Amino acid sequence: MNLSEMETDALNELFNIGLHRAAASLSDLTGQRVDVDLPRLWVCSMEELKDRLLEVVTGDLATVHQFFGGPMAGDAVLLLEYEKAVMLADLMTGGEVALGGRLDQSAREVITEIGNVVLSSCLGAFGNVLRVAVSFSVPRIHIESLDGMMRSVVIDSDQGVPYALVAATRFGLSELEISGYLIVVIGVKSLELVSQALTERLGA
Amino acid sequence: MSMGAAAIPLFQPGPPAEALLHAGDLLDAGVLAVDTALVVRGWNHWLEGASGWSAEAVVGRPLLDVFPELAGSRAEAAFGRALEGETVVLAHRFHEYLLPLPAGAGFPGFARMQQSARLVPLFSAGQVEGAVAVVHDVSERVAREAELRTAMDRAEVASQAKSEFMAGMSHELRTPLAAIMGYSDLLEGEVVGPLSERQKEFMRRINAGARHLTGIIEEILTFSRIEAGREGVYPEPVDPAAIAADALALVEPQGNEKGLVILAVFPEHPIEAVSDAGKLRQILVNLLGNAVKFTDAGEVELRVRADAEAVTFEIRDTGPGIPPEYLERVFEPFTQVDASSTRAKGGTGLGLPVSRRLARLLGGDLEVESAVGRGSRFTLIVPLAPPAPGEDAGE
Numbered sequence: 001m002n003l004s005e006m007e008t009d010a011l012n013e014l015f016n017i018g019l020h021r022a023a024a025s026l027s028d029l030t031g032q033r034v035d036v037d038l039p040r041l042w043v044c045s046m047e048e049l050k051d052r053l054l055e056v057v058t059g060d061l062a063t064v065h066q067f068f069g070g071p072m073a074g075d076a077v078l079l080l081e082y083e084k085a086v087m088l089a090d091l092m093t094g095g096e097v098a099l100g101g102r103l104d105q106s107a108r109e110v111i112t113e114i115g116n117v118v119l120s121s122c123l124g125a126f127g128n129v130l131r132v133a134v135s136f137s138v139p140r141i142h143i144e145s146l147d148g149m150m151r152s153v154v155i156d157s158d159q160g161v162p163y164a165l166v167a168a169t170r171f172g173l174s175e176l177e178i179s180g181y182l183i184v185v186i187g188v189k190s191l192e193l194v195s196q197a198l199t200e201r202l203g204a
Numbered sequence: 205m206s207m208g209a210a211a212i213p214l215f216q217p218g219p220p221a222e223a224l225l226h227a228g229d230l231l232d233a234g235v236l237a238v239d240t241a242l243v244v245r246g247w248n249h250w251l252e253g254a255s256g257w258s259a260e261a262v263v264g265r266p267l268l269d270v271f272p273e274l275a276g277s278r279a280e281a282a283f284g285r286a287l288e289g290e291t292v293v294l295a296h297r298f299h300e301y302l303l304p305l306p307a308g309a310g311f312p313g314f315a316r317m318q319q320s321a322r323l324v325p326l327f328s329a330g331q332v333e334g335a336v337a338v339v340h341d342v343s344e345r346v347a348r349e350a351e352l353r354t355a356m357d358r359a360e361v362a363s364q365a366k367s368e369f370m371a372g373m374s375h376e377l378r379t380p381l382a383a384i385m386g387y388s389d390l391l392e393g394e395v396v397g398p399l400s401e402r403q404k405e406f407m408r409r410i411n412a413g414a415r416h417l418t419g420i421i422e423e424i425l426t427f428s429r430i431e432a433g434r435e436g437v438y439p440e441p442v443d444p445a446a447i448a449a450d451a452l453a454l455v456e457p458q459g460n461e462k463g464l465v466i467l468a469v470f471p472e473h474p475i476e477a478v479s480d481a482g483k484l485r486q487i488l489v490n491l492l493g494n495a496v497k498f499t500d501a502g503e504v505e506l507r508v509r510a511d512a513e514a515v516t517f518e519i520r521d522t523g524p525g526i527p528p529e530y531l532e533r534v535f536e537p538f539t540q541v542d543a544s545s546t547r548a549k550g551g552t553g554l555g556l557p558v559s560r561r562l563a564r565l566l567g568g569d570l571e572v573e574s575a576v577g578r579g580s581r582f583t584l585i586v587p588l589a590p591p592a593p594g595e596d597a598g599e
Contacts, residue, residue: 029298066291093297106342106349109295109320116293124290133330136291138322 159187
């Protein structure tokens with residue numbers, strides 16, 4: 001499944017809208033300016049996903065999974081390297097959590113909430129353009145290896161061959177930038193739906 | 205894996221709704237259900253215990269009647285979002301609590317129960333029919349974390365104070381020492397009048413003692429600066445082999461006096477590197493000085509070689525060696541293998557800890573191998589270029 005350049009641009013815009021909303025929510029939540037932007041976006045198969053992530057992340061990962069259902073269904077993941085997750089939790093709470101460089105339970109909750117805000121903002125933007133309701137499971141945080149993450153990404157088999165929409169994200173706060181990845185795994189059926197909706201919007 | 209999109213006809217009578225609410229009674233967490241008008245529809249046993257209100261007293265009343273202070277709060281906004289179909293996570297660090305409930309036993313006064321919460325919309329035939337909030341009491345955890353944080357802060361402050369005290373004290377000690385050395389130099393040089401041979405010998409001893417003490421204080425000072433994170437690195441173009449040759453020249457007389465064979469192997473061509481010459485010299489003088497100091501017979505060898513990335517210095521001696529259990533401890537401050545050797549050989553026990561910390565500041569490292577009765581080999585590796593700023597050059 002290939003997306004045209006125009007579709008990729010539109011997808012980029014969709015993620016941008018979602019992340020902009022997420023940044024506003026996070027700024028509101030923390031009382032400090034939080035920027036979330038999207039330097040890169042790509043679409044790939046699950047086999048490719050692992051290879052490409054291997055190039056950009058190392059060590060343990062902190063991931064927040066949120067399954068979503070409705071006409072568009074799949075798994076959405078916010079992926080951060082463990083150390084970056086510690087930094088992010090620490091910065092977001094003004095140095096209140098992340099004792100001794102570890103994600104304790106409070107810090108995990110903080111990351112879960114950040115994941116929830118980012119994932120639901122982005123998927124909400126998808127829902128708007130598709131004019132469908134997207135419903136979510138309760139988000140779960142995992143500390144796992146890349147292999148572990150690949151195994152924990154689950155989608156219903158009736159959605160067809162899974163594809164990954166991967167948005168490299170950058171959280172900017174306190175003059176620092178923390179990079180992470182937002183991965184939306186959907187079946188080819190959902191991807192076609194998205195592609196179709198984007199084409200309609202673009203054609204209009 | 206549940207999609208959270210399951211249609212549960214919660215507020216119509218029937219088995220699923222009742223089953224859900226009964227299940228909620230089994231949980232060690234608060235379960236609260238509201239309908240789209242934010243009227244309480246479910247209130248589990250846990251909430252009855254925590255709030256003191258029975259389900260009969262609460263169910264059927266608007267949530268904002270039960271808790272007027274929720275009006276306009278983030279908690280109310282979170283319920284609003286859940287009723288729009290969103291799943292919402294409230295981390296205690298951002299929100300402290302969802303429902304204003306009193307904290308349990310062990311939290312005196314009017315403390316609030318600290319909570320983390322999850323809110324999920326309930327759908328029926330694609331429409332949001334209400335929302336369920338699950339609340340966890342995290343008061344004890346928060347108190348425990350706060351204690352831990354205070355303890356860590358205290359330890360940090362104490363360690364900082366210790367480093368500052370050491371740095372301050374070292375300065376205080378150096379000032380009078382400078383006077384002792386300066387005036388004894390003048391006396392020994394007979395600037396103010398002739399001395400007898402015996403008086404000159406005494407002056408020499410005073411001077412040597414003062415210089416030794418200065419060396420020890422310098423070590424303490426360097427160590428406390430490194431520990432306090434105040435030791436800067438000043439890279440410049442240097443030839444590490446030339447610095448090693450200088451360092452060797454400094455300790456050679458002492459080695460010759462003890463009858464040791466001093467060997468040195470340098471590369472044929474000068475090495476071009478960018479590093480902090482002062483720190484490199486300090487490490488090498490320290491390592492070579494130790495080798496000579498602790499070796500009573502045999503040889504001390506220095507080998508210098510470079511590859512494309514780093515220069516390696518090997519300092520080998522035929523001294524007493526270090527027992528395996530002490531091998532890593534030699535890099536810990538105030539440790540000497542044999543406490544009696546401190547008196548016999550002198551020194552602070554800071555030479556090796558300082559050397560390793562300096563080596564790491566330069567982006568390199570210092571390692572040791574040793575065999576008791578046969579001698580030790582210290583290997584110092586220093587990169588040809590300094591680590592990029594911001595890169596962790598520390599431990």
